Amino acid sequence: MKEKMKAAGKKTLEWLKINRLAVLYFVFAVIIEMMSVFAVEGNPIMSRPLIAIGLLLMITCLVLLTKRNSVRLIIYAILLAVQAILDLVFSVVYDMTGQYFDFGMLNLRNDAFATIEGLLVNFFAFYTGVFCCIIYVIYGLRMLRNEKHAKNNKRSRIFYGMLALAGFATMGVSVVQYYPSSVNKYDEMLYGKSTGAYSSYGMMGNVVGEFTQSVILKDRSTLPNSDIENFLYNGGVAETSEKFGISKDNNVIVILAESLEWFAFMNELNGNAEKGNFPNALGMTNEQLAKLYPNLTKFYNQSVKMTNFHSREKTDISETLSMVGSYPTDAYINYDYSNNSMPYTVPNLLKTYDTDMQNLSFHNGFKTFYNRLEAHQMFGLEFLYDMYDMEDMSDEREDLGLDETMRNYMEDGERNLDSEMIETCKELMFPTDKRFYTYITTITMHGVYYERNNLSDERKKLLAEFDPDFLKAYEEAEKADDDSIWENFLDLFHPDDEESESNNSKEKRILFNYMTTALELDDAIGAMMQDLEQKGLLENTTIVMFGDHNAYYQQLSNYVKDIYDYETGNYYTDLYCVPLMIYDQNVEPQIIDKFTCTADIVPTLLDLLGIKYYENMYYGNSVFTARESVLYSRAYGIFVGDGIVANSVNMISYRHDSVTDAKLAAFKEEATALVQEIKYCDYIFKQDYFGEEATMQLFLNKMREINPTL
Numbered sequence: 160m161k162e163k164m165k166a167a168g169k170k171t172l173e174w175l176k177i178n179r180l181a182v183l184y185f186v187f188a189v190i191i192e193m194m195s196v197f198a199v200e201g202n203p204i205m206s207r208p209l210i211a212i213g214l215l216l217m218i219t220c221l222v223l224l225t226k227r228n229s230v231r232l233i234i235y236a237i238l239l240a241v242q243a244i245l246d247l248v249f250s251v252v253y254d255m256t257g258q259y260f261d262f263g264m265l266n267l268r269n270d271a272f273a274t275i276e277g278l279l280v281n282f283f284a285f286y287t288g289v290f291c292c293i294i295y296v297i298y299g300l301r302m303l304r305n306e307k308h309a310k311n312n313k314r315s316r317i318f319y320g321m322l323a324l325a326g327f328a329t330m331g332v333s334v335v336q337y338y339p340s341s342v343n344k345y346d347e348m349l350y351g352k353s354t355g356a357y358s359s360y361g362m363m364g365n366v367v368g369e370f371t372q373s374v375i376l377k378d379r380s381t382l383p384n385s386d387i388e389n390f391l392y393n394g395g396v397a398e399t400s401e402k403f404g405i406s407k408d409n410n411v412i413v414i415l416a417e418s419l420e421w422f423a424f425m426n427e428l429n430g431n432a433e434k435g436n437f438p439n440a441l442g443m444t445n446e447q448l449a450k451l452y453p454n455l456t457k458f459y460n461q462s463v464k465m466t467n468f469h470s471r472e473k474t475d476i477s478e479t480l481s482m483v484g485s486y487p488t489d490a491y492i493n494y495d496y497s498n499n500s501m502p503y504t505v506p507n508l509l510k511t512y513d514t515d516m517q518n519l520s521f522h523n524g525f526k527t528f529y530n531r532l533e534a535h536q537m538f539g540l541e542f543l544y545d546m547y548d549m550e551d552m553s554d555e556r557e558d559l560g561l562d563e564t565m566r567n568y569m570e571d572g573e574r575n576l577d578s579e580m581i582e583t584c585k586e587l588m589f590p591t592d593k594r595f596y597t598y599i600t601t602i603t604m605h606g607v608y609y610e611r612n613n614l615s616d617e618r619k620k621l622l623a624e625f626d627p628d629f630l631k632a633y634e635e636a637e638k639a640d641d642d643s644i645w646e647n648f649l650d651l652f653h654p655d656d657e658e659s660e661s662n663n664s665k666e667k668r669i670l671f672n673y674m675t676t677a678l679e680l681d682d683a684i685g686a687m688m689q690d691l692e693q694k695g696l697l698e699n700t701t702i703v704m705f706g707d708h709n710a711y712y713q714q715l716s717n718y719v720k721d722i723y724d725y726e727t728g729n730y731y732t733d734l735y736c737v738p739l740m741i742y743d744q745n746v747e748p749q750i751i752d753k754f755t756c757t758a759d760i761v762p763t764l765l766d767l768l769g770i771k772y773y774e775n776m777y778y779g780n781s782v783f784t785a786r787e788s789v790l791y792s793r794a795y796g797i798f799v800g801d802g803i804v805a806n807s808v809n810m811i812s813y814r815h816d817s818v819t820d821a822k823l824a825a826f827k828e829e830a831t832a833l834v835q836e837i838k839y840c841d842y843i844f845k846q847d848y849f850g851e852e853a854t855m856q857l858f859l860n861k862m863r864e865i866n867p868t869l
Contacts, residue, residue, distance in 0.1 A: 181222065181231065183299075184222075184295065188215050192362060195288075196362065205357075208361060209332075210368060211361040212326075213326045214330050215326070216323070218326075232300070232303065242288075243288025243289070243292055246362045259355070259356040259357065260369065334372075345834055349808045384848065387839055387848055390775055390839045392773055395773070396865050397780070397781075399781070406767040408594070408699070408768075410595050410696060410701070411597070411768070412588075412598075413704075413760075414599045414601065415474070415477065415707050416601050417603070417605045418706065419704075419707075423455075425445065437719050441625065452677065453681070454685035455677070457688075458684055460748065462740040462741055462742045466736075467755060468756065469737070470706060470707060470737050471790060471797070473707075476794055477708060478529075478600060480758050481705065482505055482761065483504050484504075484778060484779060487845070489845070497530055500847060506540050507539030509539075509768075511859070516593070516595065516596060517590060518541050519588070519595070520540045520544070520597070521549075521599050523576075523579075523580040524545060524546060524575065525546065526545035544587070546575055549580060565579045565583045566579065568613050571612070573611050574603050576679055578683040581683050585690045588687075589691055591696065603680060608673045608713060617675040619634070621671065666715070666718040669713050670715060703741050707737075707757075717734065735799060753787050755787075757790070758778035758790065759782050760779070770866060772865075773861070775835075787829065798826075798830050802822075803823065805830070808834065
């Protein structure tokens with residue numbers, strides 16, 4: 160027996176020596192995967208690694224079927240490099256947005272490339288991948304000097320083929336058994352124990368799982384229409400507030416302000432001292448900020464302020480939620496369901512009760528981006544005007560001898576100016592001869608944040624308040640066409656203690672550039688309010704302005720709020736706290752400090768406009784009721800409450816010290832109800848439930864029953 164074991168060991172060592180290129184590839188591939196996961200989630204150990212292990216085993220053995228070691232070296236080196244690059248991209252995207260890769264992102268690839276542009280590389284993942292690739296190639300080349308060919312007879316090829324099949328089987332069985340979409344995903348949302356896709360499956364394992372679920376094992380199940388009908392209408396009519404119908408027949412303006420944060424125009428959020436401090440703000444006084452941002456400050460003072468409002472989505476999802484009030488988990492509405500019937504959106508409902516109402520949307524970018532043109536028309540907007548339409552309108556003004564109002568800065572790689580959009584489109588946006596619903600998506604404050612040429616005046620304006628002496632030097636250098644002066648701007652932010660991260664000059668410069676974009680938004684808001692006032696429309700117009708997400712570009716939000724991980728002493732959920740303000744002369748300015756989220760915008764508007772609705776139709780609640788919503792992030796797969804972050808309803812990943820047991824129980828109850836709404840929402844979209852004439856008519860009849868006076 161000992162002799163047999165000794166012989167077997169000798170053969171094994173001989174095999175390892177002969178096939179050390181394959182063994183080393185497998186080891187380095189595992190190291191790259193583990194270190195990339197560690198770089199993202201702080202733990203290299205994957206709880207469900209068999210998908211990735213099966214994939215690597217299959218690849219390793221398939222390459223072993225080739226006879227020449229030189230060919231093996233080339234293939235393995237390329238595979239290592241591709242894996243390192245992919246893992247690095249996934250790491251950077253996660254560092255920037257907190258979002259795991261899914262194949263639906265391919266629809267958003269243009270935005271993804273814009274997001275990645277200018278980002279800091281995750282150096283841990285980068286150097287790990289580079290190191291492994293270099294060492295592998297050097298070792299392989301040295302090995303080839305002494306051994307040109309691998310021993311690869313018929314028996315060994317059969318063996319490698321069987322191992323490849325075993326790897327494929329391991330990968331396939333693991334996907335079916337363990338990947339979330341394979342099981343009841345709504346149970347996973349309730350009881351799942353996964354801390355994250357990468358720490359569970361690894362980055363490559365997640366790619367395989369997403370591909371399998373999106374392409375091969377895509378969920379094609381359906382629900383009977385009767386089940387959906389019972390859920391929607393038997394859930395009852397939503398609670399109304401004391402503000403119900405107070406703004407009936409008002410015009411409506413909704414402004415999605417790209418990346419708008421409270422710290423764009425204030426040092427601390429009034430009325431919420433604990434949660435409203437921004438430790439790494441520029442350090443200007445509130446008086447200086449009010450002078451710099453008069454229109455945003457005035458809008459804030461005259462509005463209902465939701466100081467505990469949260470958004471944890473990408474722009475397209477936030478935009479959709481603010482018109483639709485719900486979002487499916489397994490697709491992107493703008494691409495996958497752009498032909499669905501959606502009678503319950505705010506624009507469609509308003510058009511149902513006022514057929515003469517004008518519903519238009521405006522975006523200072525491309526209408527093809529996020530497939531907005533089709534999606535907005537599905538939501539009930541008659542047309543979307545984009546930068547090209549606005550250029551044509553500006554040209555028409557010039558033909559009439561009027562001033563040019565719109566320039567296309569995006570051709571030069573810069574963001575367009577929202578104030579120019581307002582000036583160009585204000586007659587269409589805010590007509591005096593008809594009631595209107597106008598949706599405006601801004602773009603100037605979109606990241607990344609650098610010294611933009613078309614914001615030179617704003618930069619000087621901010622410098623005049625921040626450091627007048629530097630402004631003089633800057634203007635002199637500008638006359639001399641000396642670009643190097645701006646590099647000296649960093650000197651303004653050198654901390655007394657150069658070790659201090661809280662005064663980091665690079666991040667301060669990014670913040671400064673961000674605040675110049677907010678100055679341009681301030682001009683746009685001023686132009687809008689002035690036009691509405693001159694037309695006598697302010698008294699009968701409800702204006703909603705909200706941030707679509709935190710300013711995650713270049714981790715600006717993390718820096719200003721000094722929030723980087725779950726262990727911080729601050730509210731982790733403050734990272735997602737952004738502005739929501741409602742200007743309505745029928746409602747006294749006030750502060751609402753209960754937890755609110757993007758899904759609350761639709762119910763709030765319907766509440767103010769006096770339109771009752773069925774509770775299970777939308778995810779959120781009116782901000783004017785006592786009921787607190789729970790945010791479910793479609794993009795990031797987490798639940799968020801006031802001081803609570805959860806990977807599933809029953810797996811709390813963050814709980815602030817102030818969260819009592821009773822508050823946690825209320826969160827879980829609300830989140831559990833939300834999961835049911837999400838489940839039925841998925842089927843409503845997947846089946847295009849309202850696309851059938853019978854279900855559409857039933858909806859209209861039900862809405863007439865609860866809104867007999869509309």
